[in-house]
Amino acid sequence: MLLSCVLLAVVGALAPQGQEPAPAASDRDVAWATPAQDERAAAAVARGLRWLADEQSPAGCWTGHVGHKQMDDYVLLPQALSVDGQRRHGHGHLGVSALCGLAFLAGGHLPDRGPYAATVARTLDYVVGCGLENGFLTDAGTRMYSHAFATLFLAEVEGMAATPTARVALERAVNLIVDCQNAHGGWRYNPFDRDSDLSVTVCQLQALRAARNIGIRVPIGTVERALAYVRQSRVERGPTRGLFYYKIHGRGAYQKDQEYAINAAALTALTSGGIHDDDLADPVLDFLQRGYAQVAAPHTRSHYYFWYGNYYAAQAFYQHGGSRWRQFFARLADDLVASQRPDGRWRNDVGPGDAFATAVACLLLQLPKQYLPILQR
Numbered sequence: 001m002l003l004s005c006v007l008l009a010v011v012g013a014l015a016p017q018g019q020e021p022a023p024a025a026s027d028r029d030v031a032w033a034t035p036a037q038d039e040r041a042a043a044a045v046a047r048g049l050r051w052l053a054d055e056q057s058p059a060g061c062w063t064g065h066v067g068h069k070q071m072d073d074y075v076l077l078p079q080a081l082s083v084d085g086q087r088r089h090g091h092g093h094l095g096v097s098a099l100c101g102l103a104f105l106a107g108g109h110l111p112d113r114g115p116y117a118a119t120v121a122r123t124l125d126y127v128v129g130c131g132l133e134n135g136f137l138t139d140a141g142t143r144m145y146s147h148a149f150a151t152l153f154l155a156e157v158e159g160m161a162a163t164p165t166a167r168v169a170l171e172r173a174v175n176l177i178v179d180c181q182n183a184h185g186g187w188r189y190n191p192f193d194r195d196s197d198l199s200v201t202v203c204q205l206q207a208l209r210a211a212r213n214i215g216i217r218v219p220i221g222t223v224e225r226a227l228a229y230v231r232q233s234r235v236e237r238g239p240t241r242g243l244f245y246y247k248i249h250g251r252g253a254y255q256k257d258q259e260y261a262i263n264a265a266a267l268t269a270l271t272s273g274g275i276h277d278d279d280l281a282d283p284v285l286d287f288l289q290r291g292y293a294q295v296a297a298p299h300t301r302s303h304y305y306f307w308y309g310n311y312y313a314a315q316a317f318y319q320h321g322g323s324r325w326r327q328f329f330a331r332l333a334d335d336l337v338a339s340q341r342p343d344g345r346w347r348n349d350v351g352p353g354d355a356f357a358t359a360v361a362c363l364l365l366q367l368p369k370q371y372l373p374i375l376q377r
C-alpha cells in the first residue's frame with residue numbers, strides 16, 4: 001500500500017504543470033493476449049465466417065440436428081425435421097441460424113454494412129419469417145432454446161441497426177417469453193411448460209436483458225422472479241457449496257450440481273442481471289478453471305458440452321475480468337485456433353452440427369471486440 005502511494009506521488013510530480021496524471025489502466029482492460037495470439041484468432045475468425053457464409057442456404061438459414069442433450073448423447077426430437085428435410089424444403093435450425101447471425105454481428109457486420117451485409121440481411125429475414133402469430137419463433141421443430149437465441153439475435157440487430165420488421169417480431173417474441181414464465185420463475189423446453197431448468201431459463205434471461213437494453217418493454221417482475229429462481233438454485237451446503245443445481249423442482253431436482261455449462265450459465269445470468277458478488281463468482285470460476293481441461297480434452301472437444309459450456313464460461317470470466325479472464329481466454333483461444341479445420345469450420349459431432357460449433361467459435365474469439373451489446377461489460 002505504501003509503495004503504491006509513493007509511485008502515485010512520483011507520477012504526479014512528473015506530470016506536466018497544470019495537467020492531471022493519466023489514470024492507470026484497469027486490470028480489466030489489460031489485453032488478453034500477445035499480438036501474435038490476437039492475429040491468429042482474427043485469422044481463424046475470418047476463415048470461420050467465410051465458411052459460414054458459404055454454408056448459408058438461399059432461405060437465409062443454416063441446417064442442424066434438432067434435438068436435446070440426454071446424458072452424454074444428443075437425441076433427435078421425433079417430431080423435428082431432419083437436416084436432409086430442412087435442406088430439401090428450405091427450412092433450417094432456428095437456434096443455430098440465430099447464433100450464426102450473432103457471429104457476424106460480433107464482427108461488426110450489419111444488415112446494411114460490412115462485407116457480410118447480405119448474409120446478415122438474409123438471416124434477419126429468415127428469423128423474422130419464423131415468427132408464429134403468438135410470437136413464438138420456431139422452425140423445423142425447434143423449441144424454447146432456439147426461440148431465446150432468435151430473440152437475442154433480433155434484439156442485437158435492433159440495437160445495432162434498427163429495422164421496423166425486426167422490432168415488431170422482437171416485441172412479440174419478448175411478450176411470449178414473459179407470458180410463458182411459469183410459477184417457479186423459470187422456463188423449460190416448450191412454451192408454457194410448468195417445469196423449469198436453469199439452462200433454458202438463462203437463455204430466456206439473456207434474451208430479455210438484450211431486449212430491455214434497447215427499450216423493449218420487459219416487466220421488471222419477470223426479471224426479478226427469474227433471477228430469484230437462479231439464486232434459489234445455488235447449493236447452500238456440502239462439498240459443492242456455491243455451485244448451482246440444474247433443477248430445483250420436479251423430477252431430477254437437486255441433482256447435477258457439477259455441470260460445467262450450468263454453472264457457467266448461472267453465473268453469467270446473475271452478472272447480466274446486475275448481481276456482482278465475489279462470494280457468488282469465486283466458487284463458480286474456480287470450478288470452471290478446474291473443469292475446463294475435462295471439457296476441452298481431445299475426445300470431447302467436438303462435443304456439445306464443449307461448445308455450449310464455453311459459450312457461457314467465456315462470458316462469465318469476461319464479466320469478472322482480471323487475470324483469471326486473461327488466463328482462461330488465452331487457453332480457450334489457443335485451443336480453438338488449434339482445432340479449426342482446414343476449410344474454416346469447427347467440428348460438432350455430438351450436437352446440432354458444424355455450423356453450431358463454427359458460430360460459437362467465432363462468437364468466442366470475437367468476444368473482446370465488445371461489438372455485441374449483450375457481451376459488453
